[in-house]
Amino acid sequence: MKRIQFIQACAAALCLAASSASLAQGYPTKPIRLIVPFPAGGATDLFARTLSQKMGEKLGTTLVIDNKPGAGGAIGSDMAAKATPDGYTLLLATTSTHSIGPAITPKLPYDTVRDFTPIAHVGDAPSIMLVPNNSPAKTVREWIDYAKKNPGKLNYASSGNGTIVQLTAELFKSQAGVFVTHIPYKGTALAIPDLITGKVDVLFDSLPTGMPHVRDGRLRALGVTTLKRSPLAPELPPIADVLPGFESNTWFGLYGPKGLPADMVARINTAANQSLSDPEVRDKLARLGIEPTTSTPAQLASLVAADAAKWKQIITDRKITGD
Incomplete structure (x- = not known):
């Protein structure tokens, strides 16, 4: 009986495999x-x-x-x-x-x-690290040094709790060893005006939404979140040059x-x-x-x-x- 059941199971498996192969061969229809x-x-x-x-x-x-x-x-x-x-x-x-x-x-x-x-x-x-034009920092290293000299006084914007924007900032804080307060917004588009006026100190935004403000001269970009320079913004150095392995x-x-x-x-x-x-x-x-x-x-x-x-x-x- 066990032998018969084994043979039946093998036959069923072979039929299923043959059916899948036949289906894949003519795919898609x-x-x-x-x-x-x-x-x-x-x-x-x-x-x-x-x-x-x-x-x-x-x-x-x-x-x-x-x-x-x-x-x-x-x-x-x-x-x-x-x-x-x-x-x-x-x-x-x-x-x-x-x-x-x-x-x-x-x-x-x-x-x-x-x-x-x-x-x-x-x-x-990839994303980019954005700061107001009046920020004293012109590089990632300078921003980290500035944050360390002002613990708890700086803040960062995000597109909401648990979003990639917040997580990128928290990854940055963890690797840089800085304390920066989180201010969540309902989307980065709502955070940009406050970043421009200096109400918030930093935002990790996507390239297509952030770079237009940089090229218009309203914001300053300090770095990109890729391990190497991005072909989409080759002028920006990777944050990983300062924080080895940083990537988001x-x-x-x-x-x-x-x-x-x-x-x-x-x-x-x-x-x-x-x-x-x-x-x-x-x-x-x-x-x-x-x-x-x-x-x-x-x-x-x-x-x-x-x-x-x-x-x-x-x-x-x-x-x-x-x-």
Whole structure:
């Protein structure tokens, strides 16, 4: 009896494998839904629309953007996690959904490792360190020295509790050994006027929203949050030149539900990498403040694991909570 059950189980496994292989071989035969877990018009949405057009050409189908915002990206991410792993539902995940979210919200309805299939790391959006024009500091080192001479007297703005903007500032404080008070705003756009007038002393903002104020002469940029100079703002030195290893990027990654067949993963990964190597796509992303990347699924998984561990440590050490 046990032998018969074993043979039946093996046969079922072989049938399932054959069915998956057959499905992947003809893939895709219809449009693919790309869930964006943030509102239309935001950076993640614009990135998705730029990438999806070229990816659709490579795959021979259409990628349909489906915005499912809410709960810091958790609503759309949960929908993707619970989708059928047939290659027709993908997710554009970010630092918020897969690195910060699990630490800020331990009771997420999905597990970022167990419930998803990594496909490709597709881009990074670095930030810049902004100060008012009347700040006495003209370099990162000078700002750190200034903060150490004025403990508790300086403050930093963020886009809200538990956001990448706050975490970047807390990472900076931790590595620099300075005490700076947090002032949360409902978005960095609301913080910029107070930064310009000097009501707040520093803000770690995204490149596309921060650099226009620098180039207009209303703010001063001291450094960029990438390990090396960013091609998007090559004139800015990395903060890591002063604080070795300092890095904070919003990454973007393509995921599928758990159990997505390997052949499909490879097909989507190839289409993504080829699309991100296209000069037109790269130019459009640069204007969004995003550095396009190419990767294997394993490289995405490794990146996210390291990033999640880093932010979890900061969140725990600094006792950070979400709004």
